Amino acid sequence: MSATAPVRPTAASRSAGTLLDFTNVEMTFPNGTVALRGVDLTVKRGEFVTVVGPSGCGKSTLLRIASGLEVSSEGSVVVDTDRIGYVFQDATLLPWRSVADNVELLAELNGMKAKERRAKAQEAIDLVGLGGFEKNLPKQLSGGMKMRTSLARSLTLEPELFLFDEPFGALDEITRERLNDELLRLFVEKQFAGLFITHSVSEAVYLSTKVVVMSGRPGSIVGTFDVPFPMPRDPDIRFTPEFGALVGEVSHALREGHR
Numbered sequence: 001m002s003a004t005a006p007v008r009p010t011a012a013s014r015s016a017g018t019l020l021d022f023t024n025v026e027m028t029f030p031n032g033t034v035a036l037r038g039v040d041l042t043v044k045r046g047e048f049v050t051v052v053g054p055s056g057c058g059k060s061t062l063l064r065i066a067s068g069l070e071v072s073s074e075g076s077v078v079v080d081t082d083r084i085g086y087v088f089q090d091a092t093l094l095p096w097r098s099v100a101d102n103v104e105l106l107a108e109l110n111g112m113k114a115k116e117r118r119a120k121a122q123e124a125i126d127l128v129g130l131g132g133f134e135k136n137l138p139k140q141l142s143g144g145m146k147m148r149t150s151l152a153r154s155l156t157l158e159p160e161l162f163l164f165d166e167p168f169g170a171l172d173e174i175t176r177e178r179l180n181d182e183l184l185r186l187f188v189e190k191q192f193a194g195l196f197i198t199h200s201v202s203e204a205v206y207l208s209t210k211v212v213v214m215s216g217r218p219g220s221i222v223g224t225f226d227v228p229f230p231m232p233r234d235p236d237i238r239f240t241p242e243f244g245a246l247v248g249e250v251s252h253a254l255r256e257g258h259r
């Protein structure tokens, strides 16, 4: 197989509710760096899939290929939706725009009419708990509030598939845990499918219906773990022996894949 941009799905994958399907995906950059090799990955409706792996193993590359920002050099990538949300490591807010105007940006770029996008933005702002901060500029926000603004901006487009590139990595633990709970609430309420990147194994297990472990570069998948805990999740689940045991198993696979 040769370089492939994302393509539309077949009837079979559509009926299985598959939104994203990677088969034998490889990524070699023009400078010869092989970032991904033989990656098979699916994300279906109702799933929240988290990818953990060592630094530089190709996690962001995988997300960029899923979003269409990058084209894989080998393999097939099938994406069954146009409504893709993307939240980056950095909130990427425009410093001169207020929270409300930042949240409206994607809808504005997509040509949504002013009245509709204002209503959508306000709904998204309320959903992420930023009501009352609409007029604030980014410099007047905490790190957590910036990420909430970034989340709200993507929510205005009502994504079916939401891609998250380690969005909470720079936040303190309390804020991160709070945002994990907010994200789970949104996942249950808005019913998007998620593909989430993190370095934190406990964050991965807490958020996900499935955790995928990648090896060191070139990244390939060395383990897949179904997470059996029901949604919505009780934050105290983190302190149960079952949760600890699964975190242990994923951590073990991560260490093995990094040898």
Ligand SMILES: Nc1ncnc2c1ncn2[C@@H]1O[C@H](COP(=O)(O)OP(=O)(O)OP(=O)(O)O)[C@@H](O)[C@H]1O
Pocket: 029, 030, 031, 033, 034, 035, 053, 054, 055, 056, 057, 058, 059, 060, 061, 062, 217
């Ligand atoms: N445009 C590019 N050209 C050449 N090499 C690249 C390019 N983009 C990424 N790489 C390389 O590909 C590998 C994977 O990068 P990527 O950012 O996907 O890793 P990552 O797992 O997300 O890393 P981290 O966890 O540190 O964010 C790295 O070695 C990186 O240097």
